[in-house]
Structure formats: structure tokens, C-alpha cells
Amino acid sequence: LRAAFLAAIQGKQVAVVVPTTLLARQHMRSFQERFEGWPLKLRQLSRMVTAREAKDTKEGLASGDIDLVIGTHALFSKDVSFKDLGLVIIDEEQHFGVGHKEKLKELKADIHVLTLSATPIPRTLQLALSGARDLSLITTPPIDRLAVRTYVSPFDAVMIREALLREKYRGGQSFLVVPRIKDLKGLEEFLREEVPEISYRIGHGQMSPTELDEVMNGYYDGRFDVLLATSIIESGIDIPSANTMVIHHADQFGLAQLYQLRGRVGRSKVRGYAYLTTSPKKLLSSNAEKRLAVLQSLDSLGAGFTLASHDLDLRGAGNLLGDDQSGHIKEVGFELYQSMLEEAVAALSSEVGEAESLGQGQFAPNINLELAVLIPESYVQDLDLRLGLYRRLGQLDEAGSVDQFGAELIDRFGPLPPEVDHLLRVVKLKLVCRSAMVDRVDAGPKGVLIGFHEDRFPNPAGLLSFIDQSRGMLRLRPDHRMVVGKSWVSPLMRLQGLQQLIEELAEVARIEQAA
Structure with a gap:
């Protein structure tokens, strides 16, 4: 917010890029509240806005009338142009490909880029560790914030019923998350038959904007107890009253995904609980077991950087000069690769001259x-x-x-x-x-x-x-x-x-x- 304000108040345009329409709407609300009373024009660009509004926003960006735009992948379209873009803020950076991020930087040579992520992808983390990018860590949690308790177990109907009812009776709400839309039907039957005491609604990415907006507004307002959803709720959703999460088929999610999902609960002074369930009839792969074990062990606040380091170790650093955002350096090995990369960065930086690096x-x-x-x-x-x-x-x-x-x-x-x-x-x-x-x-x-x-x-x-x-x-x-x-x-x-x-x-x- 402060970086965006400083850039916009000096006459530069700011683009805030987010992965989902829900997060775009949430950020729009936050920016409007904080910038109220200042002469800054804010707009949103995503599939949640009408065609007329989208057209006006694109014209305003091209003419320079709009100071700050918050949008999803719609900002990457060819018909979006900026008059004087000064700052790009990429929230939940792990959801974007290299091509998307480079497209925004190509708009102008001296553009500033700020990427935000609790769990940076291996390629981004490697760029930071090697000195090619600056890195800042926010390791202090909000006052009175409690760590989320995490449990990994096969799906147990009795345990899940007790968890959902306990959250309902302490005045809170719960998430029930599935990896695919086709899994929603089975969980809906479970809720209807095994936990008839609770009220629920369904949310996923294939719903119409109006329908999804209605569901999310109802959940924000506490009109029902459980939101049965796909990973659309993964990024940045902030609902302090939601403090229990059940993740179905947790082995089908990535490590960063699981961490992000777990971060949707426990966002107030109340203890949050996350239940990572797997199929009792399915044998887990070794990588899936490692992911779940790592997430269960990292139950402290601000463990995202540590988790990203584990992810870098499990998946490799990818290609720093290409589009691969993970993958191991098989030809030379990680230690030698890191040493070579450090030498190259040092030789190109102002701290080490060419003669010294080749001496x-x-x-x-x-x-x-x-x-x-x-x-x-x-x-x-x-x-x-x-x-x-x-x-x-x-x-x-x-x-x-x-x-x-x-x-x-x-x-x-x-x-x-x-x-x-x-x-x-x-x-x-x-x-x-x-x-x-x-x-x-x-x-x-x-x-x-x-x-x-x-x-x-x-x-x-x-x-x-x-x-x-x-x-x-x-x-x-x-x-x-x-x-x-x-x-x-x-x-x-x-x-x-x-x-x-x-x-x-x-x-x-x-x-x-x-x-």
C-alpha cells in the first residue's frame, strides 16, 4: 500500500496484479479504504467487471487518467497499455509464469517490480539467494496471532464431523476444500448426510461472477457455516471468523498450495485448525508423503520462507534464463551450480571488477x-x-x-x-x-x-x-x-x-x- 501510494502520488501509474477475481475484489476494497480522501483514481480489471467498465478502464490507463489498477491476468492482454507505468506489484507471485511477469517489465525499461509471496517458487527464491534480486523477509506475525494446528490423517467421517461442529459451536466458520470440481458432489453428500446440523454453500471457478460474488458475500457476512470450495480460495482470502479447514485429498496439492490454503484460517486471535486428509485406500507417493510431513512439521508462524527452501530442495531451482520455474540442475549438481552462479553475479556487480574476478x-x-x-x-x-x-x-x-x-x-x-x-x-x-x-x-x-x-x-x-x-x-x-x-x-x-x-x-x- 505504501509503495503504491508513493508511486501514484508522484504521477506514476501503478498496476497491482493478483491471481484470482476474489483477491482482486478484496484488494480493491482495501485500497479504496486506505486512499479515501486522496486525489487518486482507482479501477479494477477482471472478469467480475462489466464490459463497459473494462473498456473505460483500458482507455483511462492509456490516457493516464487512472492512477492505480488492480487486476487479474486481464492486465496481460494485448489491448491493455499504460501511459506512464512506474510500479508493478505482483501479489501471490507463485501463481504467475515467467512470461507473464516479463511481459509487464517489457512495457518500460526502468519499471520497478515488487513481488509478494508467502511461499516463493524455487526459481524466484534462487534468484534472491544468488543475489540477482533483492530479498526482504517479514518474519514478525501480528500481535496475538496463534499458529495453526495441523493434522495429517486418512479421511475419517467422525473426526471431520466433530471438527466442523466444534467450529460452529464456538461461533466460527469452516472451509472444506477439494482439488477438483468433480470432487464437490461427494463432499456435498457427506455434509448433507453426516453433518445435517450445519449450513453450507459451494464455490468454484466455473460459477458465474454474480453467483460466486453472492456466495462469497454470504460467507463474509457469516450467513452459513461451511464453504465447500476448490482451491479458488487459496490466494489471499481474509475472513477472520473462519478458523477450521479440512482439505480433502491433500496429497493432490503442491507444498506451496497447502501452505497457502492453511493460511486462510487462524487469521484472528482464535486458534486455527487444519486437517489434511488422504484417501484410506490409496498408497501415497514418496513425494506426497514428504510434502505432508514438511507441512505438519512447519507449524510455526512465518514458516513460509523455510517451506519455500524445502520446496527448492525437493523440486530444484529451475532455469534462471528460461521459462522453467522448478527443476534440478542435473549436469553440474546444485552446489557447483550455486558456486558458478555466485561468481557470475559477483563479476557483473559493481562490487567486484572484471580484472579481479578473472585474476x-x-x-x-x-x-x-x-x-x-x-x-x-x-x-x-x-x-x-x-x-x-x-x-x-x-x-x-x-x-x-x-x-x-x-x-x-x-x-x-x-x-x-x-x-x-x-x-x-x-x-x-x-x-x-x-x-x-x-x-x-x-x-x-x-x-x-x-x-x-x-x-x-x-x-x-x-x-x-x-x-x-x-x-x-x-x-x-x-x-x-x-x-x-x-x-x-x-x-x-x-x-x-x-x-x-x-x-x-x-x-x-x-x-x-x-x-
Whole structure:
């Protein structure tokens, strides 16, 4: 509200984009109340308004007469244009595709975009965590707000009847939510036969605007006890008197959907209850079980960010340059991808200059010695623990730290197997390769090929002198790669010999840098 007011009062147009007509109407009411008495013209654009009103709104946006518009996907249509759009606010951002969000930003080069979501989609969260977008967290709940109690169980008619009646007799209202319109009939029969004491109405997205508006107004005014609905009520509906929710076939909803639905209850000082029910005859998939378990465990207020992090872990970050808003980075793995992304963002930001980002130590040498280098399962059996050790090892930047890491492994897991010993030696070799500006080492049975970073060496004269002193063991090829013409008895001896050779190269490189 404050951002929209500041933009509009300075003569810029503001577009507030929401996913549903119900939320558009609710926001329109809130904005009208807060902006009353100010010289700002507000309009709504959705299927709930008449064709005449929609036409007048589009003309007003094009001419600049309308300062702020609140709308659904209707704002993305080709016949909607703005005279001077300054701010776009996207509420419940997880409901919109990449194409929708980019279309609004294309309207003007310097447009400001504010996205709001309790559960950001993996792609958006990844953009924020990588530094490509600014991130603000609102973690303080309203005063006296209580966390919603969440229960996961197979559908039990007795339990649901008691939950609905308890809410009715304490003066509140309830939601009964189904994933599909065709599921409404079965639940309507259940309410009619098993809970005849309560009054209910049905609401879904295929109803006419007038009919749906009548149902929602009746529920707002407390004229009936239970609203039997689809996930149309998921986004932003604020009814303080509704404090019990039963979600039928909860395994068919996504993690963010379940969290958003649960957020529709407990919006006052009264404790809210959410019952996530599943079919007793259906075996749940492993992902569905994880989703329900995560939601049940995150019962504290403001847990949306934590839940979104779980969602990022379960579904992957998607494609930051394309349209995929989730999906795993299978080619390089998440840790390496995150590291590469951070380097790219840092190189493009004003905090790290180009020369610094491409300078010494900012590349990963490629070492191929035909050696087994790994932490075998027979040495460390737990997969998560092995991955954690690999992660720690990749962050070490000093030879002494690698030695300490090796001593810790011996202390925790016993003597080092040959593969782990080779791994530690290769990590130390990579560290000295960075100092020598060596970015590639390919070893074969008759020799080794060494490549320099960007085909350059800091001390070319020193390198030529070093090659001359090798008595024919070293030679420089026209493609600026150095050949080591020596064969070693074993791969381990080759590794030790290369360590010594590249340490000498690093010393030659340091002489030039010191000069």
C-alpha cells in the first residue's frame, strides 16, 4: 500500500496484479479504504467487471487518467497499455509464469517490480539467494496471532464431523476444500448426510461472477457455516471468523498450495485448525508423503520462507534464463551450480571488477591423472555425510587446511584408503596449480600436458629459462601448452613428481608478481 501510494502520488501509474477475481475484489476494497480522501483514481480489471467498465478502464490507463489498477491476468492482454507505468506489484507471485511477469517489465525499461509471496517458487527464491534480486523477509506475525494446528490423517467421517461442529459451536466458520470440481458432489453428500446440523454453500471457478460474488458475500457476512470450495480460495482470502479447514485429498496439492490454503484460517486471535486428509485406500507417493510431513512439521508462524527452501530442495531451482520455474540442475549438481552462479553475479556487480574476478585463484584447474580420487562408500557409509565432506574439501584454500582435513578423517573414520589419499593430494595439487596459473593437467603413460590459464604465464622469460634448465624434459608447444616428457613408475609417483614440478613453476610465477 505504501509503495503504491508513493508511486501514484508522484504521477506514476501503478498496476497491482493478483491471481484470482476474489483477491482482486478484496484488494480493491482495501485500497479504496486506505486512499479515501486522496486525489487518486482507482479501477479494477477482471472478469467480475462489466464490459463497459473494462473498456473505460483500458482507455483511462492509456490516457493516464487512472492512477492505480488492480487486476487479474486481464492486465496481460494485448489491448491493455499504460501511459506512464512506474510500479508493478505482483501479489501471490507463485501463481504467475515467467512470461507473464516479463511481459509487464517489457512495457518500460526502468519499471520497478515488487513481488509478494508467502511461499516463493524455487526459481524466484534462487534468484534472491544468488543475489540477482533483492530479498526482504517479514518474519514478525501480528500481535496475538496463534499458529495453526495441523493434522495429517486418512479421511475419517467422525473426526471431520466433530471438527466442523466444534467450529460452529464456538461461533466460527469452516472451509472444506477439494482439488477438483468433480470432487464437490461427494463432499456435498457427506455434509448433507453426516453433518445435517450445519449450513453450507459451494464455490468454484466455473460459477458465474454474480453467483460466486453472492456466495462469497454470504460467507463474509457469516450467513452459513461451511464453504465447500476448490482451491479458488487459496490466494489471499481474509475472513477472520473462519478458523477450521479440512482439505480433502491433500496429497493432490503442491507444498506451496497447502501452505497457502492453511493460511486462510487462524487469521484472528482464535486458534486455527487444519486437517489434511488422504484417501484410506490409496498408497501415497514418496513425494506426497514428504510434502505432508514438511507441512505438519512447519507449524510455526512465518514458516513460509523455510517451506519455500524445502520446496527448492525437493523440486530444484529451475532455469534462471528460461521459462522453467522448478527443476534440478542435473549436469553440474546444485552446489557447483550455486558456486558458478555466485561468481557470475559477483563479476557483473559493481562490487567486484572484471580484472579481479578473472585474476589469480578465480579458476578451477582440471586435473586428469588416471587415478581413483573419491571417498568410497566402504570408508564413509552415510551419503549425506560424504556429500558434506566433499563440500568442505571444495572450500579449502590452503595446503595446511587439507592436511588438517586428512588428520580429521583418520581420527573419525580410520586410516585413509588409497582413493582418499589420492583425493587429498589432488586437492593440494589444484591449490598450487592456481598459484602457477596452470588450469589443466592431462597425464598419460609417457608424459604430461600442462595448460596455462588463458594461455598466459605471469613470467614468460622465467618460464623459458625454467624450460632450458630442464635438460630436455620440458618443451613448449606452439599452442602455449607445456609437455613434460617423463614417465613415472606409478600413478602415485607421477602425482608426487607433478606436485614438485608445479611448485617450482609457482615459484617462477611469484618472482614476476613480486617484481
